[in-house]
Amino acid sequence: MLLQVQNLQLSLKRAGKFISILDDVSFQVQKGETLGIVGESGCGKSMTALSIMRLLPDKAKLAGEVKVGSEVISKLSKKKLEKIRGNQISMIFQDPLTSLNPLHTVGKQIEEALILHTNLTKKERKDRVVELLKEVGLPRAEEMVKEYPHQLSGGMRQRIMIAIAMACRPQLLICDEPTTALDVTVQAQILELMNKLKQENDMGIIMITHDLGVVAEVCNRVMVMYAGKVVEEAEVNELFQRPRHPYTIGLLEAIPRVGERKRTLGSIPGTVPSPQNLPIGCRFADRCKDAMEICRQAQPKTLQLTDDHRVACWLYDERREDLKDDITRNQESKTTLSH
Amino acid sequence: MTLLEIKNLKQHFPISKGFLSEKKYVKAVDGVSFTLNKGETLGIVGESGCGKSSLGRSILRLAEPTSGEIKFKGQDILKFNRKQMKNIRKDMQIVFQDPYASLNPRSTIRSILEAPLKIHGIGNREERMKLIESLVEKIGIRKDQLDNYPHEFSGGQRQRIGIARALTLNPDLIIADEPVSALDVSVQSQVLNLFVELQKEFNLSYIFISHDLSVVQHISDRVAVMYLGKIVELAHVDQLYQNPLHPYTKSLLSALPIPDPSQKRERIILEGDLPSPINPPTGCAFHTRCPVATSDCRTETPALREKQFGHWAACIYV
Numbered sequence: 036m037l038l039q040v041q042n043l044q045l046s047l048k049r050a051g052k053f054i055s056i057l058d059d060v061s062f063q064v065q066k067g068e069t070l071g072i073v074g075e076s077g078c079g080k081s082m083t084a085l086s087i088m089r090l091l092p093d094k095a096k097l098a099g100e101v102k103v104g105s106e107v108i109s110k111l112s113k114k115k116l117e118k119i120r121g122n123q124i125s126m127i128f129q130d131p132l133t134s135l136n137p138l139h140t141v142g143k144q145i146e147e148a149l150i151l152h153t154n155l156t157k158k159e160r161k162d163r164v165v166e167l168l169k170e171v172g173l174p175r176a177e178e179m180v181k182e183y184p185h186q187l188s189g190g191m192r193q194r195i196m197i198a199i200a201m202a203c204r205p206q207l208l209i210c211d212e213p214t215t216a217l218d219v220t221v222q223a224q225i226l227e228l229m230n231k232l233k234q235e236n237d238m239g240i241i242m243i244t245h246d247l248g249v250v251a252e253v254c255n256r257v258m259v260m261y262a263g264k265v266v267e268e269a270e271v272n273e274l275f276q277r278p279r280h281p282y283t284i285g286l287l288e289a290i291p292r293v294g295e296r297k298r299t300l301g302s303i304p305g306t307v308p309s310p311q312n313l314p315i316g317c318r319f320a321d322r323c324k325d326a327m328e329i330c331r332q333a334q335p336k337t338l339q340l341t342d343d344h345r346v347a348c349w350l351y352d353e354r355r356e357d358l359k360d361d362i363t364r365n366q367e368s369k370t371t372l373s374h
Numbered sequence: 375m376t377l378l379e380i381k382n383l384k385q386h387f388p389i390s391k392g393f394l395s396e397k398k399y400v401k402a403v404d405g406v407s408f409t410l411n412k413g414e415t416l417g418i419v420g421e422s423g424c425g426k427s428s429l430g431r432s433i434l435r436l437a438e439p440t441s442g443e444i445k446f447k448g449q450d451i452l453k454f455n456r457k458q459m460k461n462i463r464k465d466m467q468i469v470f471q472d473p474y475a476s477l478n479p480r481s482t483i484r485s486i487l488e489a490p491l492k493i494h495g496i497g498n499r500e501e502r503m504k505l506i507e508s509l510v511e512k513i514g515i516r517k518d519q520l521d522n523y524p525h526e527f528s529g530g531q532r533q534r535i536g537i538a539r540a541l542t543l544n545p546d547l548i549i550a551d552e553p554v555s556a557l558d559v560s561v562q563s564q565v566l567n568l569f570v571e572l573q574k575e576f577n578l579s580y581i582f583i584s585h586d587l588s589v590v591q592h593i594s595d596r597v598a599v600m601y602l603g604k605i606v607e608l609a610h611v612d613q614l615y616q617n618p619l620h621p622y623t624k625s626l627l628s629a630l631p632i633p634d635p636s637q638k639r640e641r642i643i644l645e646g647d648l649p650s651p652i653n654p655p656t657g658c659a660f661h662t663r664c665p666v667a668t669s670d671c672r673t674e675t676p677a678l679r680e681k682q683f684g685h686w687a688a689c690i691y692v
Contacts (some may be wrong), residue, residue, distance in 0.1 A: 075558035075560060075561075076558055187649070188647040190647050192649070218421035218422055218647075218648070219421065219585070219587065219626060219629045219630055220421065220584065220625060220626060220629045220644045220663075221421075221645075221647060222629065222631070223628075223629035223631075223644075224643055224644070224645075225640065226631070227641075227643060238477065245558065245559065247559075247633040248588075248630065248631030248632055248633045250633070251631065251632060251634055251635040251637075252631040252635075254634070254635075256515065271635045272635050272636060275633070275634060275635050275636070276636070282524045285560060287633070288557050288558060288563075289560050289562070289563035289566045290559055290563070290588070290594075290633055291563075291566070291588040291589055291591065291592035291629060292588055292632070292633060292634075293587060293588045293615060293632065294593050294615065294616075294629070298570060299567055299570065300563035300566055300567055300592065301563060302560060302561075302563040302564040302567060303560035303563075303564075304564075306528045306530065306531075306546050306561065316507055
């Protein structure tokens with residue numbers, strides 16, 4: 036197991052109050068595997084990535100365990116964590132222009148990671164930078180070292196970001212919407228490059244995206260998030276062929292597909308609840324066409340349907356009838372506790 | 375019935391500084407021609423910088439075109455003066471991409487929607503309110519939300535308000551410039567469905583500009599593919615997606631990630647990026663990235679020709 040995330044809980048301070056951003060997020064990534072995290076804006080997919088790296092604002096409350104290999108990194112000091120960030124785990128962000136420093140040459144920015152994490156000599160570093168630029172498919176690598184980000188196109192900049200992330204041969208690469216700002220033809224180039232690098236280095240990749248097309252193209256497993264919770268996770272073919280959670284089903288019906296023309300697309304009524312105002316029950320209940328009484332009263336537990344498919348939905352929970360009374364009792368005690 | 379006819383439209387933006395230096399232009403739109411029928415949707419698709427937004431804006435004369443002809447309802451609107459133009463704009467409206475930037479944050483929805491009616495002196499206040507109220511119901515906003523401000527609405531709702539504003543004057547043509555790009559999938563499908571419903575109800579014609587090939591396929595009757603300011607292919611939507619002729623369209627379609635992991639396809643992966651529109655390549659502008667280009671493509675500029683019935687392409691090898 037490369038990465039193990041257990042019960043991640045994250046709250047951020049907004050206007051003097053802590054609001055829950057992530058609730059009980061758990062997942063794993065194996066070596067050589069790509070895990071996709073999908074969901075709409077505000078579902079917490081980027082925050083999950085930032086929590087693993089602990090790149091969070093000062094006032095954040097984070098609980099849960101993050102393990103890389105056998106090392107628990109969620110308990111490490113900032114100093115020690117820095118040894119891991121950019122070394123064992125790297126990250127690529129959506130917008131390559133704002134993630135690169137406009138005042139430094141491309142070469143210098145790639146070299147930075149090597150200075151921090153390796154004992155290479157200056158000469159060796161220079162060679163390694165050129166080698167990395169070639170590896171990510173950039174032409175005229177020797178000259179590009181001396182160029183600045185504004186001299187490059189969007190696709191080239193994203194390749195530079197990948198070169199920086201790959202500098203120390205990480206075991207895990209976290210990509211947050213890496214192709215969203217790029218055109219389709221350039222997106223195809225970048226996705227191909229990432230697949231190539233994954234195979235050559237036997238890395239694990241976490242691919243955060245809102246694009247189900249990208250997921251189908253590059254992921255082995257997919258995790259669907261909604262309002263800070265994991266609602267479904269499955270092997271990629273399984274998820275597209277047998278989606279179980281009503282939200283996943285709705286998402287798959289809402290995308291227009293090339294080659295298939297329907298005049299009306301499926302749609303999910305309403306909008307995502309705001310984190311300040313989350314319901315007690317299932318967070319999707321208000322928009323769900325299959326919502327039952329119990330969905331509004333209690334949060335569904337995560338059920339393991341098969342080895343490679345889990346879902347958090349009352350529809351599949353046979354205990355929902357028996358649990359009814361327990362739940363009302365639980366809620367009463369909870370409300371008394373919180374007072 | 376033809377509503378709009380564009381002939382050889384050019385939109386060149388000067389970029390040189392100082393009057394002594396040689397004049398340079400960005401040829402954002404470089405000789406585009408097409409027609410649009412009443413009740414029809416023409417999708418315009420292309421990558422960033424291909425000129426699709428500039429084309430939309432120059433049709434409305436939001437930016438003055440360099441040359442060409444725009445015939446709207448049989449009249450050449452490029453010859454219109456300000457007053458005539460104001461009058462004809464009632465019939466041609468636009469919906470913008472960013473629902474956050476295109477609504478005035480200091481105005482209520484009521485005054486945002488009333489503004490176009492006031493400008494064109496339509497009805498008295500009471501009549502205007504009646505019209506607005508019936509309109510917002512159609513687009514799924516409640517009457518009692520009319521006195522709220524834009525920030526009180528979600529992105530999808532704001533885009534609905536933007537659509538309602540375009541509809542207040544009962545136009546014939548709506549140019550929609552990336553109207554769903556800023557929205558999440560579940561909301562995007564709501565807004566796309568709304569576009570389809572409104573078209574049926576008001577017999578609207580759309581020019582639907584988007585970079586998203588699957589959205590364009592969903593909404594359009596005919597599709598034009600643009601590359602560096604020119605239309606490289608134009609056809610009925612099914613023809614274009616099932617039997618693309620131009621190598622650029624082919625590679626664009628093959629690059630599109632398909633949301634179905636069981637479908638594995640042969641990919642044509644293009645090299646490099648879109649060349650700069652300041653110094654576009656000679657001959658066919660696509661020859662620098664084209665997988666089948668020959669030396670002829672460097673010198674010969676291909677014209678957009680009808681290669682099959684209703685299927686136009688600009689490539690010398692098609």
